[in-house]
Amino acid sequence: AQTVTQSQPEMSVQEAETVTLSCTYDTSESNYYLFWYKQPPSRQMILVIRQEAYKQQNATENRFSVNFQKAAKSFSLKISDSQLGDTAMYFCAFAVNTGGFKTIFGAGTRLFVKA
Amino acid sequence: DTEVTQTPKHLVMGMTNKKSLKCEQHMGHRAMYWYKQKAKKPPELMFVYSYEKLSINESVPSRFSPECPNSSLLNLHLHALQPEDSALYLCASSQAGGLADEQYFGPGTRLTVT
Numbered sequence: 001a002q003t004v005t006q007s008q009p010e011m012s013v014q015e016a017e018t019v020t021l022s023c024t025y026d027t028s029e030s031n032y033y034l035f036w037y038k039q040p041p042s043r044q045m046i047l048v049i050r051q052e053a054y055k056q057q058n059a060t061e062n063r064f065s066v067n068f069q070k071a072a073k074s075f076s077l078k079i080s081d082s083q084l085g086d087t088a089m090y091f092c093a094f095a096v097n098t099g100g101f102k103t104i105f106g107a108g109t110r111l112f113v114k115a
Numbered sequence: 116d117t118e119v120t121q122t123p124k125h126l127v128m129g130m131t132n133k134k135s136l137k138c139e140q141h142m143g144h145r146a147m148y149w150y151k152q153k154a155k156k157p158p159e160l161m162f163v164y165s166y167e168k169l170s171i172n173e174s175v176p177s178r179f180s181p182e183c184p185n186s187s188l189l190n191l192h193l194h195a196l197q198p199e200d201s202a203l204y205l206c207a208s209s210q211a212g213g214l215a216d217e218q219y220f221g222p223g224t225r226l227t228v229t
Contacts, residue, residue, distance in 0.1 A: 105159075
C-alpha cells in the first residue's frame with residue numbers, strides 16, 4: 001500500500017522566520033515523484049515544489065527547498081523568510097504508476113504565518 | 116491561459132436529483148482528474164482521464180458518472196447522491212498524466228446533498 005504521513009496537523013511561524021514541514025511516505029515502487037502542494041484559504045491548490053526519486057540533489061524553488069532522504073522515505077519542506085501569503089494548507093504527495101499514474105496526498109499541515 | 120475552471124461554484128441538490136459538474140481547461144493538457152475533498156482532509160482521487168479515455172476509477176460508486184467529451188472538457192454526472200457525498204469536488208489537469216506532471220487545480224464545486 002502507498003501511504004503519505006504528515007505528522008504535524010498545524011504549525012505557526014513568525015513572519016521572516018524559517019519553518020520546516022515534515023512528510024514521510026511508504027511505497028515499494030522504485031520510480032516515483034514527490035510533490036508539495038499549497039492550498040491557501042478559499043483559493044486553488046498550486047504546486048510548490050517537486051522532486052524526482054532518482055535525483056539525489058534536493059529541489060529548490062526560491063524560498064522553498066526540500067530535504068529528500070530516500071532511504072528514510074522522508075521528504076520535508078523548508079520555507080525560508082516566511083511571508084503572510086504562505087499561510088495555507090500544505091499537502092505532501094507522491095505520484096506512482098499503479099497501472100495508471102495516480103497521486104496520493106498526505107493529510108496536510110495547516111501553516112499560519114504571524115505578523 | 117493556465118486556468119482550470121469549474122461550474123457551478125456551489126450546488127445544493129436533493130437525493131433524487133440529477134445534476135452535472137463541469138470542468139474546462141485550455142492548456143492543451145491531455146490528462147484530467149476528479150477529486151473529492153472533505154473539510155480539513157486531503158483530496159481523494161476519484162477518476163483519471165488520459166487522452167480522453169478513463170484510465171483510473173478508484174472504485175467510486177456508480178452514482179458518480181464521469182464523462183470526457185473532448186480533451187478540454189470533463190464532466191461529472193451525479194444521480195441519487197447521499198448526504199455523505201457532500202464535499203468539495205476538485206477538477207485538475209496535467210500535461211500528459213505522467214509521474215512528473217504538475218497538476219493544475221480548479222477552484223472546486225462545493226456540493227451539498229440534502
